[in-house]
Amino acid sequence: MTRVRTVLGDIPAEELGVCDAHDHLFLRSPRLPGQELDDLAAARSELAAFRAAGGAAVAQWTPHGMGRRAGDLPELSRATGVRIVCATGLHQAAHYDPGVLDRLRGGRLAELFVSELTEGIGTTGVRAGLIKVAGGFHGLDAHARRTMAAAAEAHHATGAPIAVHLELGTGALDVLDLLCGESGVPAERVILGHLNRSPDPVTHREAAASGCWLAFDGPSRAHHATDWRMPEAVRALAEAGFGDRLLLGGDTVTAGARSVDGGPGMPYLLRRVRQRLVQAVGADLVDRVLTEHPGRAFGTDWS
Structure with a gap:
């Protein structure tokens, strides 16, 4: 049976519910000094606001070594009723202190990732x-x-899905060449993030044709200039026959972006983005993108 691995255990993929497929409850980076997501009470309030807006699940893409606070996630999930999927992996080198990277380079990364996926x-x-x-x-x-x-x-x-940060939305085809071409990962196990930040319809279609998942996330303060292009990009992919490869997320990466701190935050995905996309592609597809698709993207048989 295909199951999604949440912080409270594995659940059937079809039970995931309305899902923010790319976001952050906790995150620390040398590139974002003073803007850390590291407030437990604020994270709880943000999840509660998302739940009140109709949300049921969040995939936190914060990887190893970036303050993901994995130990706090189960209680947050229990307290708010929102299912949480946690990440292993690594971000770009610039997001780590040199000492952390030196330590990681001294071991086998694959063993670390497998251990965090299977043992904890x-x-x-x-x-x-x-x-x-x-x-x-x-x-x-x-x-x-x-x-x-x-x-x-x-x-x-393990069968675990691989979620990829695309810098400014670029490099999608290079990523697919490496993961799927060179390394033999099935494309349907790859999720490409930030596609809205580089609204290139040709690249979007080529990536979608591989069978991978395309995640559109925002609104993003840093990349607001392309946010308004998202409905157009989603509609173009749907019209090209790739509506079944889409995911949506909020990608809250700084404290000021939380709804409880004055930003759009997680609820905005359901409060505004959802309605805007309904106008572009219809309620049926948007509902499937928010509910059915995340279960398929994050679910696996966990070998």
């Missing part, structure tokens, strides 16, 4: 349900290639 993260007992990795701007550096190769190895050992 540290002493928390919380098992990750996805592998997060990241590309670069229109290319893949040595760090990206190493982490993606490890992610592919971990996928082959």
Whole structure:
């Protein structure tokens, strides 16, 4: 049976419910000093607001070493009634202190990822349900290639989906060449994030034709200039026959972006983005993108 691995255990994929397929409850990075997502009470309030808007599940893409606070996620899930999927994996090298990267490079990344997927993260007992990795701007550096190769190895050992940060929405085809072409990961096990940040319809269609998942996330303060293009991009993919490959997320990465701190936050995905997309592609497809698709994208048989 296809199941989604949440922080409270595995559930049937069809029970996931309305899902924010790409977001963050906790996140710390040297690139975002003073903007950390590290407030437990605020995270609880944000999840409660998302639940009140009709949300049922959130996939947190915060990977290893970036303050994901895995040990706090089960109680947050129980307190709010929102299912949470946690990530293993690594982001770009720039998001880590050099000492952290040196330590990680001293071991086998694939073994770390597999351990966090199957045994648990540290002493928390919380098992990750996805592998997060990241590309670069229109290319893949040595760090990206190493982490993606490890992610592919971990996928082959567990069946876990691989979620990819595309820098400014670029490099999608390079990522697919590496993960699916060189490393043999089935395209339907790959989720490409931030496609709205580079609204190139040709690349979108080529990526979708591979069978991978295309995640459109926002609104994003840093990339607001392309947010308004998202309905157009989603409609173009649906009209080209790729409506069944789409995911939606909020991607809240700073404290000021939370709804409880004055930003749009997680509820905005359901409060405004949903309605705007209904105008573009109809309520039936949007409902499937928010409910059926995440279960398929994050679900696996967990070998």
